[in-house]
Amino acid sequence: MSTDPKSLLNGSFSSEGVGPLKKASAEEIEKIKKTKDDVRIEYLPSTLCGFGYSSPPMEVHVKNNRIIRILPSHFPENFRLWEIKTDRGTFSRPRKAVPYPHMLAYKNRVYTPTRVKYPLKRVDWSPDNPNPQNRGKSGFVRISWEEAIDLIVKMVKKIKEKYGDLTPILAQGDGHGQTGICTQHFWNHYLLDVLGFGWTQQVRNPDSWEGVYWGAKLAWGFDELLVGECANDGSWDNVLQYCEMIVLSGCDPETTGSAFCTNVSFLCDNVKKAGIKLVAVSPDLNYTGAVWADKWIPINANTDAALYLALAYVWIKEDLYDKEYVEKCCVGFEEFKKH
Structure with a gap:
């Protein structure tokens, strides 16, 4: 597919699933101008690039078309919050939505002289x-x-005339390496396609948390991150009702989970209120471990596998493991036991 570069940049074309951005109408602009003397409230999404949970937006106060303050969003009293009812109590979330930290700097970001x-x-x-x-x-x-x-x-035309195509140019795989999905990383492919250039696609393994999500898709063909289980948000009913201990293995969700907009904080608070023990296994006493953990196990880096194998050895050697659970829920235990 190809198109005129200028029409592409002007957004005056349309393609399946892709089109120009919608411009505000003259009436909409006039309405905004008339309310410039009043403080109006806008709502700004507060997730990380669209990833993670869709947390409540930040409340932005605007006067004379300038941001005067950014506040956390609050659910009104007549807004029903979710509840999880268990024998251990009823659990919910706060009405105040603690923001993704970077959002609080948006006012400075908008008005910085270097912008x-x-x-x-x-x-x-x-x-x-x-x-x-x-x-x-x-x-x-x-x-x-x-x-x-x-x-x-x-310049685009000049490059095409001089070099013919851009086959040597490496374009990163869309998504975070996986192919065939239209995400933020898809647009470099689309641009090179519509300009009629050749290009070389980079395909790498899905990384980070995406390995969990996309691994099921690529290896087994599942369309959801379920693999025979319920969705993660649905598992909290069982966790808060039955769980006795949660192990935080080498992770610090309070720090690295900013994209989840502090859902980690109130979930950990609910875990503690339910009487569930939290054990942090990590070389460093990170923020989550310091705030929430009942016990911190400070192992050396890269020795976590040895620790878990040692635990399994003790359980098997001293006959401490749950045989009924292993029989119902585990595959390959006998081979693991020989190992």
Whole structure:
């Protein structure tokens, strides 16, 4: 597929699942202008790039079209919060939504003097005479969006005329390495496609938490992160009702779970209220371990596998394991036992 580069950059084309951004109508703009003397409340999404839980948005107060404050969102009293009822008590979440930390800096981010608000061009740069030796030395001059788009189009065409295609260019696999899914990382592929360039696709293993999610899809063909179990949010009923101990193995969800917008905090609070023991296994006494753990086991780095094998050895050697559970829920135990 190919299209004119300028129409692509102007957003004046449409493709299946892809199209130009919707512009505010004249009536909508006029309505905003008329309310500029009043403090109006906008709501700003507070997840990490769309990943993680869709936490409640931040409450942004705007006056004279300027942000004057950013506050955590609060659920009103007439808003029904979820509840999990167990024999150990009834558990819920706070009405105040503690924000993803970066969100509180958005006001400064918007009004920082170093923010680039419009297209800039180096004073001694032109498509025919770029003067690369002056990068980082010469200053910049403001240009219009129309001029910026024209320059980009001219350079794209120049590159295509000079090099033919971009087959040597490596484009990262969309998603975080997996292919065939339209995520944020899909757009470099789409851009090169519509411009008619060749390119080389990078395909790497799904990483991090995505390995859990995408591993099931790629290895076994499952369409959800279930693998025979209920969804993660549905498991909390059973955890709060029956669980006796949770082991935090080498993880620090209070620190690394910012994308989950502090859901970790109130879930850990519910765990403690349910009387469930938390054991942190980690070389460092991280934030989660310091705040929530009943016991911290400070092992050396890369010795966690040895620790768990030693535990299994003791359980088997001293006949301490739950035989009924192993029989019903485990596969390959006899081979593991021989090992």
